[in-house]
Amino acid sequence: MDNALMLKVREGDLDKMGLLFERYHRELFGFLYHMSGQPDGSEDMVQTVFYRMLKYRHTFTGEGSFRAWMYHLARNVLADFRQKHKRSAQQYDLANYAEKIAGGLAADEALHKEQELAALREALASLSPDYREVLVLSRFQELKYEEIARVLGTTEGAVKVRVHRAMQELKKFFFSIEQ
Amino acid sequence: MNCENVKEQLPEWLNEQLPAAERAVLDDHLAGCPDCRQELNATRQLWQRLENIPTPEMRPEVRTQFYAMLGTFKAEETARQRSRWTALVHRLLPWWKPQAALRLAYSLLLVAVGVAAGYGLQYWQMPPLAYKQQIDTLSAQVVEMRQMMMLSLLENPSATERLRAVSFTKDITDVDGRIIDALLTTLNNDPNVNVRLVTLEALVELAGDARVREGLVQALTRQESPLVQVALADVMVQLQERKSIKPLRQLLRREDTNDLVKAKLAQTIRELS
Numbered sequence: 001m002d003n004a005l006m007l008k009v010r011e012g013d014l015d016k017m018g019l020l021f022e023r024y025h026r027e028l029f030g031f032l033y034h035m036s037g038q039p040d041g042s043e044d045m046v047q048t049v050f051y052r053m054l055k056y057r058h059t060f061t062g063e064g065s066f067r068a069w070m071y072h073l074a075r076n077v078l079a080d081f082r083q084k085h086k087r088s089a090q091q092y093d094l095a096n097y098a099e100k101i102a103g104g105l106a107a108d109e110a111l112h113k114e115q116e117l118a119a120l121r122e123a124l125a126s127l128s129p130d131y132r133e134v135l136v137l138s139r140f141q142e143l144k145y146e147e148i149a150r151v152l153g154t155t156e157g158a159v160k161v162r163v164h165r166a167m168q169e170l171k172k173f174f175f176s177i178e179q
Numbered sequence: 180m181n182c183e184n185v186k187e188q189l190p191e192w193l194n195e196q197l198p199a200a201e202r203a204v205l206d207d208h209l210a211g212c213p214d215c216r217q218e219l220n221a222t223r224q225l226w227q228r229l230e231n232i233p234t235p236e237m238r239p240e241v242r243t244q245f246y247a248m249l250g251t252f253k254a255e256e257t258a259r260q261r262s263r264w265t266a267l268v269h270r271l272l273p274w275w276k277p278q279a280a281l282r283l284a285y286s287l288l289l290v291a292v293g294v295a296a297g298y299g300l301q302y303w304q305m306p307p308l309a310y311k312q313q314i315d316t317l318s319a320q321v322v323e324m325r326q327m328m329m330l331s332l333l334e335n336p337s338a339t340e341r342l343r344a345v346s347f348t349k350d351i352t353d354v355d356g357r358i359i360d361a362l363l364t365t366l367n368n369d370p371n372v373n374v375r376l377v378t379l380e381a382l383v384e385l386a387g388d389a390r391v392r393e394g395l396v397q398a399l400t401r402q403e404s405p406l407v408q409v410a411l412a413d414v415m416v417q418l419q420e421r422k423s424i425k426p427l428r429q430l431l432r433r434e435d436t437n438d439l440v441k442a443k444l445a446q447t448i449r450e451l452s
């Protein structure tokens with residue numbers, strides 16, 4: 001279905017990109033947001049990804065899924081973004097965390113939850129992009145290992161190992177922040 | 180199955196991506212190994228907590244911006260296509276219509292013709308012959324108006340307007356010498372390549388006229404643009420115009436002719452000889 005739409009875009013029916021936008025912009029935003037931690041930057045990146053889909057529509061062969069191709073482009077956009085915003089990207093989560101703590105009027109339990117969430121974000125942000133990526137793709141985007149393997153250009157086995165290691169790392173960071 | 184393998188499979192277990200058979204083996208191990216069960220619980224807790232990280236809503240402007248971007252992209256794409264000769268003819272056709280305002284002027288004029296005719300019949304009781312003459316006069320005026328409009332539009336500084344003017348020839352039933360002269364002048368002198376290409380296409384439609392064929396042959400040595408040269412060569416093959424062999428040879432010998440064009444010319448000459 002999505003493949004057929006994208007093939008139409010490739011043949012020159014550019015309006016079909018509107019349907020793909022409606023179907024995928026939220027999911028794409030989710031990926032970019034959890035990878036970068038920056039809502040504004042992620043909105044810009046969503047535009048860039050759709051622009052590149054139009055511009056490089058000829059590179060979509062229809063062999064893999066449209067979704068895999070979209071994530072493939074999104075990763076490139078994300079890499080460019082990271083290159084441009086090296087400093088601010090790392091500061092985001094800490095600033096966010098401090099903000100949450102400052103809103104200390106909330107009930108104890110709510111505060112605890114907020115703190116826990118902030119710790120989790122920070123732990124996720126501390127992971128190397130390779131690890132964060134497999135977690136975001138499998139946990140938030142609910143991609144199957146097979147699809148993740150296609151997006152990353154690797155094997156299912158390698159994805160399995162990477163998810164495991166990423167979880168180990170996350171646990172380590174999370175519990176050290178929590179204490 | 181050892182504990183290390185089990186721990187490696189835990190995320191898959193939580194992901195519900197584990198095939199049933201493997202899942203059964205894992206469950207068996209977990210039932211008998213407190214260490215792995217503890218690991219599972221810790222991993223599961225974290226896995227579930229991840230879900231609590233919210234994704235903010237995008238601003239509605241993102242959608243507006245996307246459609247604006249799509250619109251701009253399409254417009255640019257159309258402009259790019261228009262400059263390509265092969266795509267040109269096909270893509271331009273639906274777009275190739277007289278300006279809406281001018282069309283409206285025609286419609287009004289034709290309505291006037293009808294009203295005048297009806298009026299005449301009803302009140303003046305004109306004999307059928309006189310009526311027909313009047314209609315013919317009015318029709319001639321419509322043709323004349325079309326021609327005048329086309330000729331004046333060809334002088335327009337905007338290339339888009341000149342393109343429209345050229346497209347008018349499709350609607351003009353009897354093309355006279357003035358129109359042919361104007362089109363040939365445009366083919367040889369218009370500063371815009373697209374206008375020259377579309378003019379060439381319009382002239383090919385009129386190639387039944389000996390003057391048009393002669394003009395096209397002469398145009399061969401007057402064109403500087405490789406695009407138009409190649410298009411003209413194609414036209415010569417299409418028309419099987421053997422008189423073009425001589426100017427084609429002249430063009431082939433010229434030093435400033437593009438190498439690709441030369442290859443095309445040589446091939447054209449072979450096809451015509």
Ligand SMILES: [Zn+2]
Nearest residue numbers: 182185212215
């Ligand atoms: Zn065990």
